[in-house]
Amino acid sequence: MGTRAGLSVVTVVLVSIWLFASIGLSFAEKSAFVRYVIDGDTIVLKKGTKVRYRGINAPEIPHKDKPGEPFGWEATKRNRQLVRGRLVRLVQDDEKRDRFGRLLAYVFLPDGRMVNEILVREGMAFVCFSEKGSSFSKKLLAAQREAIDAGRGIWSISQVRPEPYYVGNRQSLRFHRPSCPYGKKISKTNRVIFKSRTDACKEGFCRCKKCLP
Incomplete structure (x- = not known):
């Protein structure tokens, strides 16, 4: 390897190290292990960071004085089956955190499937966009329409x-x-x-x- 080629390789390596270091925690959280599942749309990563699934809203489970909603536990169980103890990839758009400080993200499994979409398609969550829009709004809405037409999960019960x-x-x-x-x-x-x-x-x-x- 010539001197110039060697210097080029070293330069690329140094720049890469600098970029990764400057990104810091936000880069580290792009891929992370799921330590705990709180409910149908919220998880806790290995380092303790809470992540709220972007663009969806799962039925509530009982909390304090609130009784919970139909399919709240089913959604929690399904979410747990999908992500607990697994390495997931987090994708964020312009809205990074909610008002509680939780990361807002689209969560992807190692096989490339989006957890947010799976839960909606199976009738375990509602589509819930903010006024700022969603990077995957068309995909999530198509999944919800499919779940409604098929009468899955939350769409199988009378209103x-x-x-x-x-x-x-x-x-x-x-x-x-x-x-x-x-x-x-x-x-x-x-x-x-x-x-x-x-x-x-x-x-x-x-x-x-x-x-x-």
Whole structure:
């Protein structure tokens, strides 16, 4: 190997080391082992970092004074089967953390499948985008439509207290019961009416956490 070639190799190595060092923890968290599964859409990595699955919302499990929702435990169990003790790859877009400080990520298995998508496709989670959008919104929404049409998981049970219509917010991508205070505050510009909860979900709107339509 010539002197120039040797120097080029050394330069590439040094630059690579510098880049990895400058990226630090954020790079280290790109691939990590899952230590613990909290519920259907939240995990804890080996170093203790909490990760919230981006673009979806799994049914709640019982917590303190809250009773939980149908398929909450099933979603948790399925998530555990998929990721606990495994090396996963985390992909983030512009929105890095939620208001609780948890990392927001799309989680991929070693075989390339996206956990977020699997849970939605199996009816173990709802699609739930933020107003900032989602890098995988089309893929996740297609998975939800498939789950709805097939009647899987959360889509296999009758809706609690169905309403004659639902009120959606085009800006926040949330929908509400007609009596919900948050729904009543929606401006005419952003207001959209859905005949059913299914119609709202097929368009990518997410349930209001207060009125739980």
